[in-house]
Amino acid sequence: MDPRRLVHRLLVGTATLTVALTGLTVVNPSPAAAQVCPPPATGFLSSAPATAPRTVALTFDDGPGPFLPQILKILRQYNVRATFFDTGAHDATYPGMTRQIASDGHVLGNHTWDHNYPSQVPGGWTVPYLVDQIYRTAAQDIALTGQTTCYFRPPGGFTDNVLATMQHTGTSAVLWSIDTLDWQQPPYFSQAAVDAIVSRATNVGGQAHPIVLMHDAKASHEPDSQVTRFRANTVAALPRIIEWYRANGYVFVGMDGGSGLRGFNTDFNGDQLGDVLATRPDGSLWAYLGNGAGGWLGQPLVGSGWQIADAMYFAVNFSGNGHPALLYRKSSDGSLWMYSTNGAGGWASNRQVGTGWNIFSTIFSPGDFTSDGISDTIGLRASDGTLWLYPGAGNGTWAAPQQIGAGFTGYRHILGAGDFDGDGYPDVLGVTASGALMLFSGNGFGGWRSQQQVGAGWQNFTDVLSAGDFSGDGYPDVLAARPDGTLWEYAGNGTGGWAGQFQIGGGWNALTLLAGVG
Numbered sequence: 001m002d003p004r005r006l007v008h009r010l011l012v013g014t015a016t017l018t019v020a021l022t023g024l025t026v027v028n029p030s031p032a033a034a035q036v037c038p039p040p041a042t043g044f045l046s047s048a049p050a051t052a053p054r055t056v057a058l059t060f061d062d063g064p065g066p067f068l069p070q071i072l073k074i075l076r077q078y079n080v081r082a083t084f085f086d087t088g089a090h091d092a093t094y095p096g097m098t099r100q101i102a103s104d105g106h107v108l109g110n111h112t113w114d115h116n117y118p119s120q121v122p123g124g125w126t127v128p129y130l131v132d133q134i135y136r137t138a139a140q141d142i143a144l145t146g147q148t149t150c151y152f153r154p155p156g157g158f159t160d161n162v163l164a165t166m167q168h169t170g171t172s173a174v175l176w177s178i179d180t181l182d183w184q185q186p187p188y189f190s191q192a193a194v195d196a197i198v199s200r201a202t203n204v205g206g207q208a209h210p211i212v213l214m215h216d217a218k219a220s221h222e223p224d225s226q227v228t229r230f231r232a233n234t235v236a237a238l239p240r241i242i243e244w245y246r247a248n249g250y251v252f253v254g255m256d257g258g259s260g261l262r263g264f265n266t267d268f269n270g271d272q273l274g275d276v277l278a279t280r281p282d283g284s285l286w287a288y289l290g291n292g293a294g295g296w297l298g299q300p301l302v303g304s305g306w307q308i309a310d311a312m313y314f315a316v317n318f319s320g321n322g323h324p325a326l327l328y329r330k331s332s333d334g335s336l337w338m339y340s341t342n343g344a345g346g347w348a349s350n351r352q353v354g355t356g357w358n359i360f361s362t363i364f365s366p367g368d369f370t371s372d373g374i375s376d377t378i379g380l381r382a383s384d385g386t387l388w389l390y391p392g393a394g395n396g397t398w399a400a401p402q403q404i405g406a407g408f409t410g411y412r413h414i415l416g417a418g419d420f421d422g423d424g425y426p427d428v429l430g431v432t433a434s435g436a437l438m439l440f441s442g443n444g445f446g447g448w449r450s451q452q453q454v455g456a457g458w459q460n461f462t463d464v465l466s467a468g469d470f471s472g473d474g475y476p477d478v479l480a481a482r483p484d485g486t487l488w489e490y491a492g493n494g495t496g497g498w499a500g501q502f503q504i505g506g507g508w509n510a511l512t513l514l515a516g517v518g
């Protein structure tokens with residue numbers, strides 16, 4: 001039988017199953033609650049939140065659009081948090097990109113639905129008109145991402161009735177202090193245009209907290225002959241802008257004051273590059289530190305006595321300390337323990353977090369599977385092949401487990417895959433008994449969106465794991481060990497497929513347990 005069809009039939013039949021098993025409460029997954037906005041600013045904001053002596057807010061208007069994925073990729077590579085003032089119309093056109101903005105951890109701002117200037121609206125910008133434009137966009141963005149838009153940028157920077165509207169909508173109005181004028185770029189790549197954007201973006205004039213205005217798309221209504229929708233010059237300028245601000249001591253902040261992207265800084269030693277931890281039969285624990293380019297920086301010894309463990313995996317921020325935690329199961333009694341890390345290649349604390357986890361043949365973290373900002377755990381029950389989601393609570397405990405699948409009996413490996421298909425939500429990969437590699441795409445709210453076969457012949461690998469973006473291209477990869485001890489990187493292409501495969505090590509058959517972190 002075609003394994004793809006078999007798995008499809010089994011999973012579809014149980015995708016919404018909510019049968020309560022003895023002693024376990026089953027709860028339907030619910031979308032993440034929308035966060036509450038801070039009180040609206042009384043005036044227009046034209047400086048970045050001053051969370052450090054020097055901060056800078058990069059802002060991108062008018063998207064999403066075809067150039068946004070390149071911008072998001074650069075921001076991931078530099079771990080820079082930005083603010084995107086999207087129009088509702090473009091969010092409706094590009095829902096996947098909208099979710100990606102939010103799930104990467106950027107601030108999703110509001111830029112009206114239609115992007116009409118006051119002169120383009122009969123009667124101009126009245127408070128009811130602006131309230132309607134903002135509410136429609138906000139309602140859609142909550143449905144798409146679970147996030148409330150707390151910041152509003154008026155199209156064109158017009159201020160008519162904007163502050164009065166903010167009191168109704170509970171949002172803060174954001175202008176800018178540095179205008180890159182990148183909307184003026186020509187409809188083709190031009191080094192002079194790139195240089196001009198960089199020059200304007202970095203002309204801070206002594207500002208300690210600038211807001212930089214850029215555009216990832218076009219939403220204004222001039223004909224393309226007057227204002228192009230081409231943004232490759234903005235894309236090319238962005239790394240130079242980021243490097244300039246970083247070299248001059250600025251911290252990148254979203255308009256909410258937050259820094260850094262969700263899912264980053266999830267490595268073991270704090271360099272934001274994916275790593276692998278592995279035990280040897282003598283109980284020693286080793287950290288194989290990724291170099292972010294498909295290779296290794298080193299392999300320090302980081303523990304001993306680990307022969308007591310028969311399973312281990314990383315869960316990002318499970319303890320609530322902002323760093324990944326290594327969870328491991330004691331073979332003697334099936335108890336689950338959490339070793340929280342200090343984010344710098346060392347350990348913070350160790351305590352028991354569960355009992356009876358030996359009912360599972362595999363346990364792993366898919367990342368934040370429920371879109372509440374806390375990583376979760378999935379277990380495959382050995383007795384009946386069902387899959388169980390344990391939603392992380394953010395303090396080293398879980399909410400009630402939920403059954404999220406069945407038919408996984410005989411799977412050789414099952415693992416978190418990061419956002420393998422690029423829709424903004426974490427996914428799961430599994431290797432069937434016959435070696436089919438299946439991609440189960442998460443829907444961001446504790447369930448599934450779709451599944452497809454993405455490989456064959458994977459039955460020969462002794463271990464398969466994810467270490468996040470191991471190659472440094474911004475997309476999660478898969479690592480797999482062969483019986484001859486060679487370790488291979490299968491580079492994800494960010495859209496559910498593959499960019500290539502590379503041997504990245506040997507001698508891995510001398511290791512016992514492997515756990516990827518990244």
Ligand SMILES: [Zn+2]
Pocket residue numbers: 061062111115155156219220
């Ligand atoms: Zn605009």
